[in-house]
Amino acid sequence: MINKIWDKVLEKEFKKEYFKKLGVFVKNEYKNKICYPQYKDIFNALRYTDYDEVKVVILGQDPYHGVNEAHGLSFSVKDDIRRPPSLNNIFKELENDLNIKRENNDLTAWAYQGVLLLNSIMSVVKDTPLSHKDKGWEIFTDNIIKLLNEREKPIVFILWGGYARSKKQLITNKNHYIIESVHPSPLSAYHGFFGSRPFSKTNNFLIKNNIEPIDWSK
Numbered sequence: 001m002i003n004k005i006w007d008k009v010l011e012k013e014f015k016k017e018y019f020k021k022l023g024v025f026v027k028n029e030y031k032n033k034i035c036y037p038q039y040k041d042i043f044n045a046l047r048y049t050d051y052d053e054v055k056v057v058i059l060g061q062d063p064y065h066g067v068n069e070a071h072g073l074s075f076s077v078k079d080d081i082r083r084p085p086s087l088n089n090i091f092k093e094l095e096n097d098l099n100i101k102r103e104n105n106d107l108t109a110w111a112y113q114g115v116l117l118l119n120s121i122m123s124v125v126k127d128t129p130l131s132h133k134d135k136g137w138e139i140f141t142d143n144i145i146k147l148l149n150e151r152e153k154p155i156v157f158i159l160w161g162g163y164a165r166s167k168k169q170l171i172t173n174k175n176h177y178i179i180e181s182v183h184p185s186p187l188s189a190y191h192g193f194f195g196s197r198p199f200s201k202t203n204n205f206l207i208k209n210n211i212e213p214i215d216w217s218k
Contacts, residue, residue, distance in 0.1 A: 044072025
């Protein structure tokens with residue numbers, strides 16, 4: 001059981017053959033290798049932000065692959081873990097955009113406010129990026145995006161980097177708002193991420209649609 005409404009919305013998905021095969025693959029990988037996030041944390045993004053609660057989607061590719069970094073939320077790490085460069089740049093832009101300086105790395109409080117921190121691939125082998133690519137996760141998370149796209153209540157989709165931006169084709173509902181830029185990684189942040197002001201743009205859109213804005217300082 002993930003979450004009350006997600007369980008209902010994804011009921012058909014869980015019964016599909018690809019998802020059953022994915023489940024067998026993931027269990028076997030976790031049994032025989034060191035994988036992240038912890039098995040119990042794989043679905044945290046859906047657990048912390050139920051289908052009807054989603055205001056914002058921040059899409060990542062796959063989890064951090066360093067020791068104990070990933071905990072089921074895209075770009076987030078626990079507070080006792082060294083801050084990854086991409087997250088550091090996200091916080092730099094947050095400070096430039098809204099003058100909010102964050103000390104803690106854990107983005108769980110964003111998730112509880114309606115920010116779905118979704119990785120397209122939801123598990124990874126230690127020190128092996130994209131090791132669980134093309135095993136079925138992308139089908140699952142693409143269908144999550146499609147299900148959110150069907151919602152009438154507006155959602156902000158934040159797409160950072162080429163991979164996330166490739167999912168733009170799944171977002172066809174005119175009620176929703178897409179914010180896109182290059183990735184916040186050190187390789188690209190200075191080529192269009194810094195100065196993109198995604199946090200104020202998100203809140204302006206939410207307020208305009210009579211939706212409670214996100215307190216990004218939490």
